[in-house]
Amino acid sequence: MGTAPPFDARWAWFLDIDGTLLDIAAIPSAVKTGPSDTRLVTGLYSECRGALALISGRSIEGIDKLFYPLRLPAAGQHGIERRDAKGRVRRHPFPEDAMRRAAEEIRAFVERHEGLLFEDKGASLAVHYRLAPQYGAAAHAILHKAAQHLGEGVEVQGGKMVVELKPSGQDKGLAIQEFMKEPPFRGRVPVFLGDDLTDEDGFHVVNRLGGHSVKIGSGVTSARWRLRDAAAVRRWLSEALYGSTKDPSPGGRTPSPSPSRP
Ligand SMILES: [Mg+2]
Incomplete structure (x- = not known):
């Protein structure tokens, strides 16, 4: 492929x-x-x-x-x-205070479920469930609930074994x-x-x-x-x-100014 x-x-x-x-x-x-x-x-x-x-x-x-x-x-x-x-x-800009409150709720949920991982990135909050896929649906549900609480201005973003709460727009x-x-x-x-x-x-x-x-x-x-x-x-x-699939060693070939086609 x-x-x-x-x-x-x-x-x-x-x-x-x-x-x-x-x-x-x-x-x-x-x-x-x-x-x-x-x-x-x-x-x-x-x-x-x-x-x-x-x-x-x-x-x-x-x-x-x-x-x-x-x-x-x-x-x-x-x-x-x-x-x-x-x-x-x-x-x-994002609703900072509301996100802080949501962060505490989500952190508490993650602590109750072994294998889940909480990531607070400041403006967005992620729950990773790669190590505990059995809790994936519950993680999505809790973030949707938090988003509903917060109302306008935030949304839930799904990804590979992760669900996030982030400002919308x-x-x-x-x-x-x-x-x-x-x-x-x-x-x-x-x-x-x-x-x-x-x-x-x-x-x-x-x-x-x-x-x-x-x-x-x-x-x-x-x-x-x-x-x-x-x-x-x-x-x-x-x-x-x-121009080749080999990773050049330092001091090897210098980058070609006109890259070759694959
Ligand atoms: Mg990616």
Whole structure:
């Protein structure tokens, strides 16, 4: 399974992280980047003259920890926070007090159910149930209940073995749209790679902008291209950069200015 568009140096890259660039682990904190991952992202970033942004459900703080010492343009918490190419961070307003109260309720629920993992990202709250899938339905139910309590302004976002409560009105697609209005993204062709439900907003936007949407893995999608898994993504990006599927050793080949086609 897998076809992807032929490379073009005029692309602007938008990359989801978990399940797209990096393999999913049992818990989000177990996901790590290796030197080849940061080298790949750095290489791509300079190849497209800085028109690259990470678009994740993680917080920007979490993204920075994962890719340390890199601090790339990024949209965190599904677009609620965004760091532009100049390094300026903008957070969309959200009902902070109400989210704090919901956080306490959800934390208490998670503590009563072994294997569930609570993640408080500030503006959004996640319950991961990869280690306790039997509680998945209950986790969805408790977040829907919390969303009902809070009323307008929040929504529930499902994902792979995770359910989240987040402010409504912002999503990954809008974040990509915002990047595309600014240099160095403006005027380029957007390409978005993602693997999960929340990435569909991004696929819609790049389809509308005449860009390339690439779904990672199986499942119904509005993306126009597909790659099998994160390993296939890394191979494909390596080809874009180095013209071969081999990860170059430091001091090996320098990135080719005109990437070869897959
Ligand atoms: Mg993902």
